[in-house]
Amino acid sequence: MELWYTEYQTSSVGITCKTKKTYHTEKTEYQELALIDTEQFGKMLVLDGTVQTTIEDEFVYHEMITHVPLFTHKNPKKALVIGGGDGGAIREIIKHPSIEKAVLCEIDGRVIEVSKQYLPEISCALDDKKVEVVVGDGIKYVNEHKNEFDVIMVDSTDPVGPAVGLFAVDFYKAIYDSLKEDGIFVAQTESPFFHKDLITKVFNDVKSLFPITRLYTCAIPTYPSGYWSFTMGSKKYDPLETDTDSIPNIDTKYYCPQIHKSVFSLPKFVADLVK
Structure with a gap:
């Protein structure tokens, strides 16, 4: 059967x-x-x-939520992942030699444990000496850590249940305060086909706080519509001004220097969502 x-x-x-x-x-x-x-x-x-x-397509999401902000920042040393209990974002973060510490804050400890047991290809870096794993509320965590991180990634589930608060403007304000003076934050912001209103709202909320706000996209087969978006808020560095010639080659399957800026070139219907 x-x-x-x-x-x-x-x-x-x-x-x-x-x-x-x-x-x-x-x-x-x-x-x-x-x-x-x-x-x-x-x-x-x-x-x-x-x-x-x-296992088949995780590399796209995990590489794009991490390497785009990390290579936009000039010298990221400390990074935070909120959510992301599978460990894929952490695996990508510690590929950067400048990173001295990567913190994972996941509210559901069972996601971490099950990922370690069944998804070693993704969770393999959670026991690295540079990594600190915190089982707790990401909203509470950023409110308790001010001016501490160079880059923060919000690797959340959809905006339902325990993740609802991770799409609120108050949370983005707390992230802003948790970043250093040249910090960058990125959040996954769903499908431009299925979640137009959410993308517009998040973009405008982030834009009200950060001087530089950018939307970028990529293809992820198993996510709704297969077309996914990320919203970046940056205090100082514009990803469109990144010197891509200076980006070193690292072990990736999707991200590369050549696409660093191209992912910000949006189809018209997507660009219209964030005008």
């Missing part, structure tokens, strides 16, 4: 994958967690029925 997993990405659109095995399911303190194996995308982490990451 064939078994298929379906994520309903909107009320009328879904993605369906043929599955080979269910490794783990549980209801944590915060959400329904599942780890399954699919024929097309390999092992897949699912939270509350929504795909978070897969």
Whole structure:
């Protein structure tokens, strides 16, 4: 008998994958967690029925949420990831030689533990000596750490349940205060096809706080519509002014110096969302 997993990405659109095995399911303190194996995308982490990451395409998301801000900053030494309990963003951050410390703040400790057990390819850096793992509320964490980080990445789930507060202007203000005077922050901001109002709201909220605000996009097959956005707020550095000739070659599959600026060239319908 064939078994298929379906994520309903909107009320009328879904993605369906043929599955080979269910490794783990549980209801944590915060959400329904599942780890399954699919024929097309390999092992897949699912939270509350929504795909978070897969072995086959995770590199796109994790590279784009990290390397774009890290190479925009002139000398990032301390970085924070809010959410991202699978560890993929942390894995990419510590590829940068200038990084002295990377902090992961994930509210659901079970996501971290299950990722360590079943997704070693993604979570492999969580035990690195440069990494500090905090199981706690990211909103509370940034409010307690002022003027401390060079780069902050909000690697959140969709704006439902425990992640709702991670899309609020008060949270972005707390992030602004948690960054140093030349700090940069990036948040994943959903699909330009399915979440137009969210993108516009987040962009305007970030723009009200940061002197430089940019939207960029990339292709992620397992995320709603396959087309994803990130919003960057920067106190000083403009990614469009990055000297891409000076970006060193690092071990990546999607990000490269040649696309650093090109991802900010938006299709007209996306650019119209943030005019």
